[in-house]
Structures are given as C-alpha cells and as structure tokens.
Amino acid sequence: MSADLSMARSRAALLRALRDGLDARGYLEVETPIAVPLAGQEPHLRPFETRFTPDAPVPPGGAEGTRRLHLHTSPEYAMKRLLSRGFGRIWQLARVFRDGEVSSSHNPEFTMLEFYAAPGSAEAIMADLEHLIGDAARALRGSPTAPAREGHGRGAKGQSLDLTPPFERLTCREAFQRHAGFDPLPLDAEAFAQAARTVGLRPLPAASWDDLFTQVLLERVEPALGLSRPTYLTEYPASQAALARLVPADPRVAQRFELYAAGLELANGFTELTDSREQRARLEAEQRERARLGREVFPLDERFLAALDAMAEAGGVALGVDRLLMLLTGAREISDVLLFPAADEYPNARRA
Numbered sequence: 001m002s003a004d005l006s007m008a009r010s011r012a013a014l015l016r017a018l019r020d021g022l023d024a025r026g027y028l029e030v031e032t033p034i035a036v037p038l039a040g041q042e043p044h045l046r047p048f049e050t051r052f053t054p055d056a057p058v059p060p061g062g063a064e065g066t067r068r069l070h071l072h073t074s075p076e077y078a079m080k081r082l083l084s085r086g087f088g089r090i091w092q093l094a095r096v097f098r099d100g101e102v103s104s105s106h107n108p109e110f111t112m113l114e115f116y117a118a119p120g121s122a123e124a125i126m127a128d129l130e131h132l133i134g135d136a137a138r139a140l141r142g143s144p145t146a147p148a149r150e151g152h153g154r155g156a157k158g159q160s161l162d163l164t165p166p167f168e169r170l171t172c173r174e175a176f177q178r179h180a181g182f183d184p185l186p187l188d189a190e191a192f193a194q195a196a197r198t199v200g201l202r203p204l205p206a207a208s209w210d211d212l213f214t215q216v217l218l219e220r221v222e223p224a225l226g227l228s229r230p231t232y233l234t235e236y237p238a239s240q241a242a243l244a245r246l247v248p249a250d251p252r253v254a255q256r257f258e259l260y261a262a263g264l265e266l267a268n269g270f271t272e273l274t275d276s277r278e279q280r281a282r283l284e285a286e287q288r289e290r291a292r293l294g295r296e297v298f299p300l301d302e303r304f305l306a307a308l309d310a311m312a313e314a315g316g317v318a319l320g321v322d323r324l325l326m327l328l329t330g331a332r333e334i335s336d337v338l339l340f341p342a343a344d345e346y347p348n349a350r351r352a
Helices: 005-024 076-084 122-141 172-179 189-198 209-224 276-292 302-308 321-329
Strands: 048-052 067-071 089-097 109-117 168-171 231-234 250-254 256-261 264-271 315-320
Touching: 005 089, 005 122, 005 321, 076 089, 076 109, 076 302, 076 315, 109 122, 109 321, 122 256, 122 264, 122 315, 122 321, 168 172, 172 209, 172 231, 189 209, 264 321, 276 302, 315 321
Parallel strands: 168 231
Antiparallel strands: 048 067, 089 109, 109 315, 231 256, 256 264, 264 315
8 A cells, every 4th residue: 555645744754854964964965866777786786777878979989879778776885985075964765766676664775864974983873873863753653653564663562662762782793692592602513503503594595694684684693673762783703794894803794784673674873894805895795796696797886995095984874765764654664654655556566
C-alpha cells in the first residue's frame, strides 16, 4: 500500500525538521550528480546503468561519444571530494538507487540524508545524529519518542521507544557476546562456523569469515538491537568497513557505526579513511570480493582517491530517511511511506 495524504504531510514535516536541524548545527546543503561515471565497489550493491549521448556529432579524433554512467548508490565519493576542497560541514538529501532491492524495508529508489563534518569523527557525527533524530521526533510527534511497531521495538510493557540522547552504544564484540554468546574476533572461519552452528544457525559450507559475520549479525544480533531505545553498534571488524579509519588501539576493528531502532537499521557512518594508499588497497580487496560473488567489477574512481590526501580528518553518516519516517510513524512497510513504491509500480518484483 502506498502512502496517503497524511503520510505525505508527515514526510514534508520530517524533511523540514532535518533541514532546520542541520542548518542550526552549521551544516551547508550541497548537491552532487546523480549520474556518475564510475560505480562504487560495495560487494553486495548493484547500481543501475544509464548512458550519456551528446547531441553534437563527435569529430574525428575528438571527444568520446556515448558514455556509460551509473545512478549513484550513495553521494559519498562526490561529497568527500568537496571536503578535500575545503568544505567543512556539508549535507545532502539525495535520491539514491540500488538495483534489485525490494523488501519490507528496501526500495530500489529511496531518500538518503548524508552529512559530513571536517574536522570531525564518528563520535561527533553520532552526537549530531542522535540530536537530529530527537528534534525530528519532536517536530512530528511533539515528544522525543517513536511508537512501538507491531512485532518490533516493544519493551517489557509495550512502551514507545525513547529517542532522548544519548543513545545506547555497543561494540560488535559486546553485541555478539550478549546476543549470540561468543566473541567473533579471535575466531578463524572454521571456528566461527562451529560457533554459529552451536547457536542453531546453518552456515553455508564455503562461507567466508565475513559471510559468517553477516549471517550471525542478521539472524542473532540485529533483531535484539534498539528495542527500547536506539542502539549504536560500533567498532565493526576492519574487513566490514572499507571506507573507515581503523581503531588505533585495536586495528582489527574500525571506527564504523550503524544505528538500529525498533527492528530497523537506520544509519551507517564512520570516521573517514583519508590515506589514499590504504583506501586503494581496500577497494582492490572489494573488487576481488565482487569477482568472487560473480558481480561486475568496476574501475577505481581515481578522482576520489586523489582527493583523500587533501581531506581533513572527518566523520560522516548516511541516514535512510524513508526508514526514519517508518520509525516515527509506526509504519511496518517502506511502501507505506512512499507515494509510488516499487512494490506497487512493479508488482512482479521479487521481494527479499
């Protein structure tokens, strides 16, 4: 079911609250291209393809003609190029596109709020984000709360969620120990698979360490996060954070966080990696992972890599605006907050 007029008004109020909150905190709104020459390397994302064809004929020996482009899956690379040019605190409400993603919480075209602070860090961004969400809740609901969604986010007495900062913070190690019963970091892939079987999961025979981490996270850890108030899950394994700076005291983990509330993953952010050589090596590892998964491997974005060495230390985050609207209105499906959801426009689309 698509959104009705009341939901459209709630969306407009949310967007106003986000804009006002970011403006009040000294962030500048920017716009970056939607159609980009190079897609990102995230192993599990599939970008939409499009083409640019100049109207004017191309003379012999002149510029290239038709050029393959992709609709961005995130404005991240372009916004970091702005940071390298001296932009300090920036934000963007972007339409982003991810092929194949149709489910109760995924739409192939959706709205993302992305913002960065330089100088800054993951901790500073987390503080701004939790206050921004609290302000948005007040604008929509009159208080820093969210309704308990059916089947999610219910405390012992079914209370609403408390969105008052600060939010709960758990490292991945703490969350795995609390909700899966073991610490994944000291384990190799074989021991990890055995630990997963011990808690009742069925890992695939050829599952890698990262495959196992994702499986346990999705099936045992995520469902237990953010049930009475939002939870920041922090210090992801380094292999799960290709664009984040490592934790100096423990380089096995990175300064990456995700925000969970009432059964929804809302945001993903980190202290940005600004070492171009290290970033190149990590993106090359993602290229190899895409190849292993049978996905198309894209060339590296050399302009993005060149910009990193000129960046100040920075923090950044991407927030799913549609999911935040789901949280604040109690909607169960992303289609309930969209005027033209893919589930209605493409009824034969396979739902994950």
